[in-house]
Amino acid sequence: MNKVYQRILHAALVFSLLLGCTLSVCMPVSASSPEQMDVHFIDVGQGDATLVTCGGHAMLIDAGDDTKGTAIQNYLQKQKISKLDYLILTHPDADHIGGAPVIITKFDISNVFVSNFEKDNQTYRKLIQSLDDKHIKPMTPSVNSVYSLGSASITILAPGKEYDNPNDASIALLLKNGTRSFLFTGDAGENAEKDILKTNIDIRADVYKVGHHGSKYSTSKDFFKAIDPFYAVISCGEGNSYGHPHAETLNTLRANGVMVYRTDEEGTIIATTDGRSVSFNVPASESWKAGEPTGSSASASAGQPAKAAPAQTTTPAVSGQTEPAAQPQPESAPAVEETPQKAATPATKELTYVLNTKTKKFHKPSCSFLPTTNRQDSTESRDSITAQGYVPCKKCNP
Ligand SMILES: [Zn+2]
Ligand SMILES: [Zn+2]
Incomplete structure (x- = not known):
């Protein structure tokens, strides 16, 4: 009896496979x-x-x-x-x-x-x-x-x-x-x-x-x-x-x-x-520019280096950043994003380039596509930066 059932099942399976193939031929939409x-x-x-x-x-x-x-x-x-x-x-x-x-x-x-x-x-x-x-x-x-x-x-x-x-x-x-x-x-x-x-x-x-x-x-x-x-x-x-x-x-x-x-x-x-x-049809944006009002952003350059500080002080850790969890205080995140071009320059040496420690690109400080996170301001020479594996930004061609 079981064998008979098996045969019926087998026949049914073969039939449904055949039917499936036939159907897929008949339905050009999916094929x-x-x-x-x-x-x-x-x-x-x-x-x-x-x-x-x-x-x-x-x-x-x-x-x-x-x-x-x-x-x-x-x-x-x-x-x-x-x-x-x-x-x-x-x-x-x-x-x-x-x-x-x-x-x-x-x-x-x-x-x-x-x-x-x-x-x-x-x-x-x-x-x-x-x-x-x-x-x-x-x-x-x-x-x-x-x-x-x-x-x-x-x-x-x-x-x-x-x-x-x-x-x-x-x-x-x-x-x-x-x-x-x-x-x-x-x-x-x-x-x-x-x-x-x-x-x-x-x-x-x-x-x-x-x-x-x-x-x-x-x-x-x-x-x-x-x-x-x-x-x-x-x-x-x-x-x-x-x-x-x-x-x-x-x-x-x-x-x-x-x-x-x-x-x-x-x-x-x-x-x-x-x-x-x-x-x-266009390249991806690299500005990462947030739209939140920056408050006193226009005059922030001299008075509030502290705002830009997180991006810099955490630089060693940031280069290994792969998870969004890397922002310990979400509320402070906007502040980091909002001060793209106004990071304090080191007082002793002159700022030469701005690095993105994640994408490994470097920019002229005047570039309009400066990184807002993973940013590191450098006073080093071009040769020393490229020796570290950084590649020039295509927008500002440093
Ligand atoms: Zn809407
Ligand atoms: Zn709406």
């Missing part, structure tokens, strides 16, 4: 190689707007504030886009939805996704009016649902419940093409990040669009660990009043060797993937 996907982090100043194109399909995630609608429209038209498969408005804050009415009016849009958080203000009413005018019914996608964009997939990670603030109610999604993935979390804060982790969806991503413009209230440690990104993109405005990106977030990225791209420094950033590798 064929991924199409090219381009992710454009459009520079909209302080705000977000990301265009994703894949195999002739297009999606826009957020649309900047109300002064940026037309600029985004022009950008999309330059890319020869007339129709969007998806417009995803992560949450109803003005820096994400302000420009949306222009986009909704000018483009053909198949699906509009909005957060479950509603606002009662003019910006939000304008959005709803523009949707009504085009007879579009927006929806809030549910967690775990998957949508496709050419060969790419979009997995919804949040919001899985209602929150009492708009940022936490952000739509979060994992965009995957081939083996490469991008994570978007809008302005979700730590609470919402915890809830995303609770879904147990694998959120590992090659590219992390840094939550909430690099705010320290997002990118919590556990969440960052789960993403484990290689690249990070920060969308924020130069000199924004929020102090984005915050030093704490930059420190987390830096300590983990993440390559960071910033719209405030580099304008629009485009990442491209064929599903196997990812490339960017």
